[in-house]
Amino acid sequence: MSNINPRTARSRAALLDAAWKLIGERGLNVGMAEIARAVGMTRQSVHLHFKTRAGLLVALVRRTDEREQIHARFARALECVDAAERLDAFLGVWFEFVTVIHPVAIQLIAARHGDPEAAEAWGDRMNELRDGFRRLTRSLRRDGALASQWTAPQAADYLWATASVGNWELLAIDCDWGAARTAKVLRRTLAIAVLA
Numbered sequence: 001m002s003n004i005n006p007r008t009a010r011s012r013a014a015l016l017d018a019a020w021k022l023i024g025e026r027g028l029n030v031g032m033a034e035i036a037r038a039v040g041m042t043r044q045s046v047h048l049h050f051k052t053r054a055g056l057l058v059a060l061v062r063r064t065d066e067r068e069q070i071h072a073r074f075a076r077a078l079e080c081v082d083a084a085e086r087l088d089a090f091l092g093v094w095f096e097f098v099t100v101i102h103p104v105a106i107q108l109i110a111a112r113h114g115d116p117e118a119a120e121a122w123g124d125r126m127n128e129l130r131d132g133f134r135r136l137t138r139s140l141r142r143d144g145a146l147a148s149q150w151t152a153p154q155a156a157d158y159l160w161a162t163a164s165v166g167n168w169e170l171l172a173i174d175c176d177w178g179a180a181r182t183a184k185v186l187r188r189t190l191a192i193a194v195l196a
Contacts, residue, residue: 012049014039016063019056024103028111028118032056057121060104065125070097074132083145084195088187090136091163094129095183098168105165126160133160140194147196155194162190 004012018038022030032053033043050056065071070093077089098105111118133156140146146155161167163186172182 008049011039011041011045012059013063015041015046015049015056016060019060020064020104023060023107028107028115052117054117054120057108057117058124061101061108061121061125064101064104068097068100073097078135078139083140083143084191086139087136087145087191087195090132091159091187091190092183094163095168095179095186098165099179102165102169106169109166130156130160133157137194145196147194150194159190159194162186162193 015035019030019035022035022038032046032050035056036043036046046056050059073093074090077093078086080086080089105122108118108122112122113119134153137146137150137152137155137159140155141152146152150158168182168186171177171185172179177185
């Protein structure tokens, strides 16, 4: 985005902020025209920034990644020398991030089976997260810290699935555990499950 002029970057940011707010409040049935109106633009102007709705959704979740510095935070977690601390730090970063992305993530999850654009946006982010878990479990295997019943790819899949937004939501919201207790319990039980 460094090639984009400041005015274009501001317009794009305003559109993404409006989209985040509207989707978080009302779901994915929010149209491009409605997002445009929220920032005083025309629908045609939105299409200059985002050719498709899928492009908007992918940009929306990637912008959140950038704002929350998720890549740098995961990288710092992976630098922990102690394997148990590394796993705990990685999961801690993820569960903090879930509380931020939850309002829009649940909309993407709910719509992904019938909405190819939502599926594309969600798949883009989940593939990247799964790759992060794979890096983590390879490092645990390298250090001899992965329990013997796991291969690194299987452990990554297990962590990725068990730490999912959907499971977090069931515990934190549906069971009324709250974010802090949910993160604490999942961090502890996942460590017991995968560490030697």
